[in-house]
Amino acid sequence: MTASSPTAALRPHAEQSFADELAALERADSRTRPPGWRLSPWAVTQYVLGTTLDDGTEITPKYIGARRVVEVAVATLATDRALLLLGVPGTAKTWLSEHLAAAVSGDSTLLVQGTAGTAEEAVRYGWNYARLLAEGPSQAALVAGPVMTAMAEGRLARVEELTRIPSDVQDALITVLSEKALPVPELGTEVQAARGFNVIATANDRDRGVNDLSSALRRRFNTVVLPVPATVADELDIVTRRVADLGRALELPEVPTSLAEIRRVVTVFRELREGATADGGAKVKSPSGTLSTAEAISVVTGGIALAAHFGDGTLRPADVAAGIHGAVVQDPVSDGVVWREYLETVAREREGWDDFYRACREVSG
CATH class of the missing domain: 3.40.50.300 (P-loop containing nucleotide triphosphate hydrolases)
Known part of the structure; x- marks a missing residue:
């Protein structure tokens, strides 16, 4: 060999x-x-x-x-x-x-x-x-x-x-x-x-x-x-760079990566990790998992693979919904409650998140 x-x-x-x-x-x-x-x-x-x-x-x-x-x-x-x-x-x-x-x-x-x-x-x-x-x-x-x-x-x-x-x-x-x-x-x-x-x-x-x-x-x-990324911009930069590197290394088909979709994944992870919405307007419960930047990279990379092989070639909410659910809901009971509450009180009410809310609800059952 x-x-x-x-x-x-x-x-x-x-x-x-x-x-x-x-x-x-x-x-x-x-x-x-x-x-x-x-x-x-x-x-x-x-x-x-x-x-x-x-x-x-x-x-x-x-x-x-x-x-x-x-x-x-x-x-x-x-x-x-x-x-x-x-x-x-x-x-x-x-x-x-x-x-x-x-x-x-x-x-x-x-x-x-x-x-x-x-x-x-x-x-x-x-x-x-x-x-x-x-x-x-x-x-x-x-x-x-x-x-x-x-x-x-x-x-x-x-x-x-x-x-x-x-x-x-x-x-x-x-x-x-x-x-x-x-x-x-x-x-x-x-x-x-x-x-x-x-x-x-x-x-x-x-x-x-x-x-x-x-x-x-x-x-x-x-x-x-080593601290967690200080700002959304820093974390967004890290995720975007690493996703691009992984995509090249894995030779994934080219997918027009939606910066808006990556930002949404990063926002969800940060809000659940920090226990509050980005604008500080509401408190949210945190799940048992870490929801790290590395996990956000994994979710987006998995979403790109789904979009390339089973979707229309564009990263969409449905492509990242399952990955986010898997990252957040480590304990089906306690984390399931946290995730459903976040979807209903934050995602459902947020402007421009309708497709994301529906995709996550479909995965959550």
Whole structure:
């Protein structure tokens, strides 16, 4: 079996998708680069937030939000402290960590995915057991994990959903982050971190109490909180850009995307998330789900697929109604009441929302 080329991959890594932008920034970057970094901190920030270079190269925004948040995150990675990106679901924590790793190291693939079943070997190292039984402990039998590889090569390691990892496994990071070394007692040796090594972790602040970080581990991270988009315009910009990117990646048929329809999805999600209508004129109940920007992107992308394959080729309320219903009504009983109340008291009365109201009512039954 041969590896897929980046162009054939369903979801290329950031350093593959934006290779031209990274190369253009590298050529134009004359600022000081920390040891092991592909770009200077200034250029990393430009890559993440977007800019136009002197030669006319357009660097597209990867993260839409406060510049200072990104600057603090990048500056942290240039120190000896690890970076923890904290926020509610859908605030682009994983997206930002991937792009930071791509810009700093040129490699975003050194990833530990945190779950309740993540073992210590994922953070440290494992063994090729056939060789271990045949030869005993040896360098050839050792299988380096992503963190060990990042240490040896002076790159960034990513740890997703840190608070989902059991506490005893989390604590395997303490020595790595404090001593910048990973002992291998079976071989009587250790791996010392090469310059350029650091760790970016993400955590969902709704997971507090699942596997809280020990104070010893938390002290070794600088925490940057990623907020939800501040305004409707910001969220609309994020959704529109990501939907366009996904449409190209998935090779969906061209659909004249109605900005009005995307705005409606974003408005519904924000009002239900914030518990009030956009004009502040009425309070509404919030459902149990997060209704994140990521979910809004999914709803609109699904709507485009429906419009392209089963509709008239134009995004309409009926194309997004089922997706919105699925995102809002996580609990059929309590969320169902919240959604029906929103439809009757807000959507039904809002000018220009008649088709949307009827489509949602039809889906809701």
